[in-house]
Amino acid sequence: MSSTEQGAVSDDGDRASAFSNTWEPSALEISRRKVRKKQNQRNTLIAIFSTVVVLGTLITLLVTSPGFKSLTDTFFAWAYGVEVLPKIILGFSTNVLLTIIASTCVAIFGMIIALTRTSRSPALLPFRILATAYVDIFRGIPMLLVILLVGFGIPALRISGLTNNVLILGTAAVVITYSAYVAEVLRSGILTVHPSQRAAARSLGLSHFQTLRFVVLPQALRRVTPPLLNDLVSLIKDTGLVSILGVTDAIRAAQIASSRSFNYTPYVMAAIIFLLITIPLTRFTDRTIRRSIEKQNAQGLA
Amino acid sequence: MSAPVLEISNLRKSFGDEVVLQNISFSVPVHTATVFIGASGSGKSTLLRCINLLDSVDDGVIKIDGEDITDPTIKSDQVRRKLGMVFQAFNLFPHMTVRKNITLAPIQVHGLSKDEANARADELLNRFGLMEKADQYPDRLSGGQQQRVAIIRSIALRPRLLLLDEITSALDPVLVNEVLSTVRDLKNDGMTMVLATHEMGFAKQVADEVCYLEAGQIVERGSAQQMIETPQDQRTIDFLKRVHEAGRL
Structure with a gap:
């Protein structure tokens, strides 16, 4: 048996060296390439033709439709849009600020909750119960409700020392809800790290905490980066919900402008500003997911 | 005795x-x-x-x-x-290079400095003919090489x-x-x-x-x-x- 193995190996070696010599494509291969090139050219032509026909028809139908004039006047009054743009951008800076602060807090709280839920220490049992209840409750309530409860409910308590600032309360509501989502994503990541990795680390003498820090978490975070980026995109959009408390963010600014003129272009401008941030981030997320899948496949082959 | x-x-x-x-x-x-x-x-x-x-x-x-x-x-x-332990399935840490895999425990558990740990790792890698793999990640290594790294990782702690x-x-x-x-x-x-x-x-x-x-x-x-x-x-x-x-x- 071992002799056939060796035979196969040396055979492979010969073939490899034959390949490494200068190689000219055979006549057959050259003719195949010509056919493939022709096929490619034809496919490109078909794709261009089909795109022009379909999109051209749609645009023609839209532009020539009887309502097109009032549609553009109501939603795409660009001159008015440019006029209110500075106010909306100023409002959007609130969304950006809120996103930065909230995502930082969410990362910290989400991690604490995830670590608590995955811990096994008997002393932490009450915290495990609390963390589980927290996640169950705040993943199950619409975020708008949490914003209303925190934003209007807390000032109603009239506790001195507690803030009435709607921006802070709104951020707190976003953090409360998103921590529950992110904790679950992190927890699933921690659970996907194979127990044998833990065993290997522990048998090297690493403590429970060192194992978590150097072996489990780095692998877990790598795996959950794509879903976390998805959550970040959602978070950016959902910061707009705090406008219901009267925070002057991009949406609120657009609302004020549009209620003055009965024209909806400010909303479209706000939408465009959100898209300018969310589309690149979504593309980046897609690329990260694709890369991590490619890496996993490569590992499978090796 | x-x-x-x-x-x-x-x-x-x-x-x-x-x-x-x-x-x-x-x-x-x-x-x-x-x-x-x-x-x-x-x-x-x-x-x-x-x-x-x-x-x-x-x-x-x-x-x-x-x-x-x-x-x-x-x-x-x-x-x-x-104690040192080597497993059937290697269990190398996939997110660390070969050298990092070997030096993690000496640094974190035995309190060696990074230089001391690297020197110890390189000595062992040299000895077992794996020096050119030191900066590679485990998934670039053959199964035999991975298992030899796992062995080096456990003996870098000088177990009894x-x-x-x-x-x-x-x-x-x-x-x-x-x-x-x-x-x-x-x-x-x-x-x-x-x-x-x-x-x-x-x-x-x-x-x-x-x-x-x-x-x-x-x-x-x-x-x-x-x-x-x-x-x-x-x-x-x-x-x-x-x-x-x-x-x-």
Whole structure:
């Protein structure tokens, strides 16, 4: 048996060296390439033709439709849009600020909750119960409700020392809800790290905490980066919900402008500003997911 | 003669109603290798996991350098510092380079500086011909290379005792040899070892004592020569016959 193995190996070696010599494509291969090139050219032509026909028809139908004039006047009054743009951008800076602060807090709280839920220490049992209840409750309530409860409910308590600032309360509501989502994503990541990795680390003498820090978490975070980026995109959009408390963010600014003129272009401008941030981030997320899948496949082959 | 590195008496281990190990008693003197052979499920891996405190025991005593490690108040991290373990599935850390894999425990557990740990890692990598892989990630290495790195990772801690759990079972026959020659080198250096293996030829080369394990009990034990060439117990004879038919001898 071992002799056939060796035979196969040396055979492979010969073939490899034959390949490494200068190689000219055979006549057959050259003719195949010509056919493939022709096929490619034809496919490109078909794709261009089909795109022009379909999109051209749609645009023609839209532009020539009887309502097109009032549609553009109501939603795409660009001159008015440019006029209110500075106010909306100023409002959007609130969304950006809120996103930065909230995502930082969410990362910290989400991690604490995830670590608590995955811990096994008997002393932490009450915290495990609390963390589980927290996640169950705040993943199950619409975020708008949490914003209303925190934003209007807390000032109603009239506790001195507690803030009435709607921006802070709104951020707190976003953090409360998103921590529950992110904790679950992190927890699933921690659970996907194979127990044998833990065993290997522990048998090297690493403590429970060192194992978590150097072996489990780095692998877990790598795996959950794509879903976390998805959550970040959602978070950016959902910061707009705090406008219901009267925070002057991009949406609120657009609302004020549009209620003055009965024209909806400010909303479209706000939408465009959100898209300018969310589309690149979504593309980046897609690329990260694709890369991590490619890496996993490569590992499978090796 | 000095005290044995490992001394086990009347070890018993069960998972629920299933008794996995019973009446296990043996000792491993310093600089010797004890090899456990036996079919899959005979309890070899569980025995090694018990010695490493990855599994708890039901009864009996395990002593390392005279210290009872089955004492429930013992610090398991302290015990594991004296032990190295290599697994069937390598279990390298995929997010670290080869060198990082080797230096993690010396830096974090033994408090070596980064330079000292790197020097120790490079010395070992050089010695076992893996220096050019030092900055690669485990998934770029062949199975044999990964397992040799796993061995280096565990001996970088200079353990008193090395536990090797079927370290060639996940490798194809061509790669088995490079791993086994690494283990032979360690044996010649005087490393004290306990191995579980299916490689009888290899067992014959490195073992000072061979134990045949069946259904959680040591059925027969003796020198490598005697156990593999002239086994006495019918169960050992049957097992070796099956191994022989499978072409592993």
